[in-house]
Amino acid sequence: MNPMPDKAREMRQSIAQDWIVPPYYDQAEAWLGPFWDEGTPFRRLFDQLDLSRVIELACGRGRHAAQILDRVGELTLVDVLDSNIAACRARFGDDPRLRYLLNNGHDLPGLESRAYSALFSYDAMVHFELLDVLDYLRETARVLRPGGRALLHVSNNMENPGGHYHQNRLWRNFGSLDVVRHLADRLGFQVLDHTTLSWEGQEAIDGLVLLERR
Numbered sequence: 001m002n003p004m005p006d007k008a009r010e011m012r013q014s015i016a017q018d019w020i021v022p023p024y025y026d027q028a029e030a031w032l033g034p035f036w037d038e039g040t041p042f043r044r045l046f047d048q049l050d051l052s053r054v055i056e057l058a059c060g061r062g063r064h065a066a067q068i069l070d071r072v073g074e075l076t077l078v079d080v081l082d083s084n085i086a087a088c089r090a091r092f093g094d095d096p097r098l099r100y101l102l103n104n105g106h107d108l109p110g111l112e113s114r115a116y117s118a119l120f121s122y123d124a125m126v127h128f129e130l131l132d133v134l135d136y137l138r139e140t141a142r143v144l145r146p147g148g149r150a151l152l153h154v155s156n157n158m159e160n161p162g163g164h165y166h167q168n169r170l171w172r173n174f175g176s177l178d179v180v181r182h183l184a185d186r187l188g189f190q191v192l193d194h195t196t197l198s199w200e201g202q203e204a205i206d207g208l209v210l211l212e213r214r
Contacts, residue, residue, distance in 0.1 A: 056075065057120070079101075120151040138187060155207070161174050
Protein backbone atom coordinates (compact mmCIF):
# COMPACT_ATOMS: atom_id res chain seq x y z
CA MET A 1 0.00 0.00 0.00
CA ASN A 2 1.05 3.61 -0.46
CA PRO A 3 2.63 5.30 2.58
CA MET A 4 0.06 6.91 4.87
CA PRO A 5 0.40 10.70 5.24
CA ASP A 6 1.55 11.78 8.69
CA LYS A 7 -1.69 13.55 9.59
CA ALA A 8 -3.82 10.57 8.60
CA ARG A 9 -1.59 8.24 10.62
CA GLU A 10 -1.80 10.55 13.64
CA MET A 11 -5.59 10.69 13.39
CA ARG A 12 -5.82 6.89 13.20
CA GLN A 13 -3.64 6.52 16.30
CA SER A 14 -5.70 9.13 18.13
CA ILE A 15 -8.93 7.31 17.33
CA ALA A 16 -7.54 3.96 18.47
CA GLN A 17 -6.48 5.45 21.82
CA ASP A 18 -10.04 6.64 22.47
CA TRP A 19 -11.32 3.06 22.60
CA ILE A 20 -8.92 1.59 25.14
CA VAL A 21 -11.11 2.60 28.11
CA PRO A 22 -12.77 -0.56 29.53
CA PRO A 23 -16.06 1.04 30.79
CA TYR A 24 -17.22 1.52 27.19
CA TYR A 25 -17.06 -2.22 26.51
CA ASP A 26 -18.94 -3.12 29.68
CA GLN A 27 -21.73 -0.72 28.76
CA ALA A 28 -21.80 -1.88 25.14
CA GLU A 29 -22.66 -5.44 26.19
CA ALA A 30 -26.18 -4.12 26.88
CA TRP A 31 -26.51 -2.41 23.47
CA LEU A 32 -27.04 -5.53 21.38
CA GLY A 33 -30.70 -5.11 20.46
CA PRO A 34 -30.27 -2.86 17.40
CA PHE A 35 -27.78 -5.32 15.94
CA TRP A 36 -29.28 -8.71 16.76
CA ASP A 37 -33.03 -8.37 17.37
CA GLU A 38 -35.22 -9.99 14.73
CA GLY A 39 -36.45 -7.58 12.06
CA THR A 40 -33.72 -4.95 12.46
CA PRO A 41 -31.78 -3.85 9.37
CA PHE A 42 -28.58 -5.28 10.85
CA ARG A 43 -30.10 -8.70 11.49
CA ARG A 44 -31.89 -8.84 8.13
CA LEU A 45 -28.67 -8.21 6.21
CA PHE A 46 -26.43 -10.24 8.49
CA ASP A 47 -28.58 -13.30 7.86
CA GLN A 48 -27.56 -13.05 4.20
CA LEU A 49 -23.90 -13.77 5.02
CA ASP A 50 -22.20 -17.14 4.59
CA LEU A 51 -20.53 -17.78 7.96
CA SER A 52 -18.36 -20.68 6.90
CA ARG A 53 -15.22 -18.52 7.10
CA VAL A 54 -15.93 -15.04 8.41
CA ILE A 55 -13.91 -12.03 9.60
CA GLU A 56 -15.09 -9.52 12.19
CA LEU A 57 -13.25 -6.23 11.74
CA ALA A 58 -12.80 -4.10 14.88
CA CYS A 59 -14.10 -6.85 17.16
CA GLY A 60 -13.70 -4.94 20.41
CA ARG A 61 -14.04 -7.34 23.32
CA GLY A 62 -16.17 -9.89 21.54
CA ARG A 63 -19.77 -8.81 22.16
CA HIS A 64 -20.81 -9.47 18.56
CA ALA A 65 -18.68 -12.57 18.18
CA ALA A 66 -20.51 -14.08 21.16
CA GLN A 67 -23.81 -13.76 19.27
CA ILE A 68 -22.67 -15.86 16.32
CA LEU A 69 -20.11 -18.29 17.65
CA ASP A 70 -22.51 -21.23 17.49
CA ARG A 71 -23.13 -20.52 13.78
CA VAL A 72 -19.65 -20.05 12.32
CA GLY A 73 -17.26 -22.49 10.72
CA GLU A 74 -14.25 -20.25 11.37
CA LEU A 75 -14.19 -16.73 12.79
CA THR A 76 -11.19 -14.38 12.62
CA LEU A 77 -11.35 -11.51 15.12
CA VAL A 78 -9.41 -8.41 14.06
CA ASP A 79 -8.65 -5.36 16.18
CA VAL A 80 -6.07 -2.58 16.37
CA LEU A 81 -5.80 -2.83 20.18
CA ASP A 82 -3.83 -5.67 21.74
CA SER A 83 -5.92 -5.24 24.92
CA ASN A 84 -9.05 -6.13 22.93
CA ILE A 85 -7.45 -9.18 21.36
CA ALA A 86 -6.31 -10.29 24.83
CA ALA A 87 -9.84 -9.78 26.19
CA CYS A 88 -11.31 -11.90 23.39
CA ARG A 89 -8.78 -14.67 24.04
CA ALA A 90 -9.75 -14.63 27.72
CA ARG A 91 -13.46 -14.61 26.87
CA PHE A 92 -13.47 -17.41 24.32
CA GLY A 93 -10.53 -19.49 25.47
CA ASP A 94 -8.98 -21.92 23.02
CA ASP A 95 -12.06 -22.44 20.84
CA PRO A 96 -10.62 -24.04 17.68
CA ARG A 97 -12.96 -22.09 15.41
CA LEU A 98 -11.39 -18.77 16.39
CA ARG A 99 -8.42 -16.93 14.94
CA TYR A 100 -7.04 -13.61 16.19
CA LEU A 101 -5.33 -10.79 14.31
CA LEU A 102 -3.80 -7.61 15.72
CA ASN A 103 -3.65 -5.13 12.87
CA ASN A 104 -2.49 -1.54 12.35
CA GLY A 105 -5.83 0.15 11.76
CA HIS A 106 -6.15 -0.02 7.99
CA ASP A 107 -5.21 -3.47 6.69
CA LEU A 108 -5.61 -7.23 7.18
CA PRO A 109 -2.03 -8.49 7.26
CA GLY A 110 -1.45 -12.19 6.86
CA LEU A 111 -5.00 -13.06 5.85
CA GLU A 112 -5.20 -15.16 2.70
CA SER A 113 -6.44 -13.61 -0.52
CA ARG A 114 -9.74 -14.80 -2.02
CA ALA A 115 -10.27 -17.15 0.93
CA TYR A 116 -13.07 -15.81 3.15
CA SER A 117 -16.83 -16.08 2.80
CA ALA A 118 -17.78 -12.91 4.70
CA LEU A 119 -16.57 -9.87 6.63
CA PHE A 120 -18.59 -7.63 8.90
CA SER A 121 -17.92 -4.58 11.07
CA TYR A 122 -20.38 -3.00 13.52
CA ASP A 123 -20.26 0.21 15.55
CA ALA A 124 -16.63 0.95 14.68
CA MET A 125 -16.16 2.17 11.09
CA VAL A 126 -18.49 5.06 11.91
CA HIS A 127 -15.49 6.54 13.74
CA PHE A 128 -12.78 5.69 11.19
CA GLU A 129 -10.98 8.13 8.96
CA LEU A 130 -12.31 7.96 5.39
CA LEU A 131 -8.84 7.03 4.09
CA ASP A 132 -8.85 4.01 6.40
CA VAL A 133 -12.33 3.01 5.22
CA LEU A 134 -10.97 3.07 1.66
CA ASP A 135 -8.00 0.90 2.66
CA TYR A 136 -10.29 -1.58 4.40
CA LEU A 137 -12.48 -1.77 1.30
CA ARG A 138 -9.38 -2.62 -0.74
CA GLU A 139 -8.34 -5.26 1.77
CA THR A 140 -11.86 -6.69 1.95
CA ALA A 141 -11.87 -7.00 -1.83
CA ARG A 142 -8.57 -8.86 -1.56
CA VAL A 143 -9.52 -11.39 1.13
CA LEU A 144 -13.08 -12.24 0.07
CA ARG A 145 -13.57 -15.05 -2.38
CA PRO A 146 -15.77 -14.38 -5.42
CA GLY A 147 -19.33 -14.24 -4.16
CA GLY A 148 -18.16 -13.43 -0.64
CA ARG A 149 -20.04 -10.66 1.14
CA ALA A 150 -19.21 -7.74 3.43
CA LEU A 151 -21.64 -5.98 5.78
CA LEU A 152 -20.33 -2.58 6.87
CA HIS A 153 -21.72 -0.06 9.35
CA VAL A 154 -20.32 3.30 8.22
CA SER A 155 -20.62 6.99 8.94
CA ASN A 156 -23.07 9.04 6.89
CA ASN A 157 -21.99 12.35 8.43
CA MET A 158 -20.92 14.90 5.81
CA GLU A 159 -20.41 17.71 8.33
CA ASN A 160 -17.07 19.22 9.32
CA PRO A 161 -14.72 18.01 6.56
CA GLY A 162 -11.13 18.30 7.75
CA GLY A 163 -12.17 18.41 11.40
CA HIS A 164 -11.57 15.99 14.25
CA TYR A 165 -14.27 13.45 14.90
CA HIS A 166 -14.57 14.58 18.54
CA GLN A 167 -16.16 17.74 17.16
CA ASN A 168 -18.93 15.80 15.39
CA ARG A 169 -22.29 14.47 16.48
CA LEU A 170 -21.90 11.10 18.24
CA TRP A 171 -18.22 11.14 17.27
CA ARG A 172 -19.15 10.16 13.71
CA ASN A 173 -16.19 10.81 11.47
CA PHE A 174 -16.61 12.55 8.13
CA GLY A 175 -18.07 9.96 5.79
CA SER A 176 -20.82 9.07 3.36
CA LEU A 177 -22.78 5.94 2.57
CA ASP A 178 -22.91 7.04 -1.07
CA VAL A 179 -19.14 7.47 -1.19
CA VAL A 180 -18.66 3.98 0.26
CA ARG A 181 -21.03 2.56 -2.35
CA HIS A 182 -19.12 4.33 -5.12
CA LEU A 183 -15.73 3.16 -3.91
CA ALA A 184 -17.01 -0.38 -3.44
CA ASP A 185 -18.24 -0.48 -7.03
CA ARG A 186 -14.86 0.64 -8.33
CA LEU A 187 -13.08 -1.99 -6.23
CA GLY A 188 -15.06 -4.88 -7.68
CA PHE A 189 -18.11 -5.16 -5.43
CA GLN A 190 -21.77 -5.29 -6.26
CA VAL A 191 -23.92 -3.31 -3.82
CA LEU A 192 -26.70 -5.72 -2.84
CA ASP A 193 -28.46 -3.54 -0.28
CA HIS A 194 -27.98 -0.31 1.64
CA THR A 195 -29.86 1.92 4.03
CA THR A 196 -29.32 4.98 6.19
CA LEU A 197 -29.77 4.63 9.95
CA SER A 198 -30.75 7.04 12.69
CA TRP A 199 -28.82 6.74 15.94
CA GLU A 200 -29.70 8.26 19.31
CA GLY A 201 -32.11 10.64 17.65
CA GLN A 202 -29.69 11.77 14.92
CA GLU A 203 -31.47 11.14 11.63
CA ALA A 204 -29.60 9.22 8.91
CA ILE A 205 -26.23 9.76 10.60
CA ASP A 206 -25.10 6.20 9.84
CA GLY A 207 -25.20 3.88 6.86
CA LEU A 208 -25.35 0.12 6.45
CA VAL A 209 -24.24 -1.52 3.22
CA LEU A 210 -24.15 -5.14 2.03
CA LEU A 211 -21.54 -5.83 -0.66
CA GLU A 212 -20.76 -8.89 -2.76
CA ARG A 213 -17.37 -9.58 -4.34
CA ARG A 214 -17.79 -9.92 -8.08
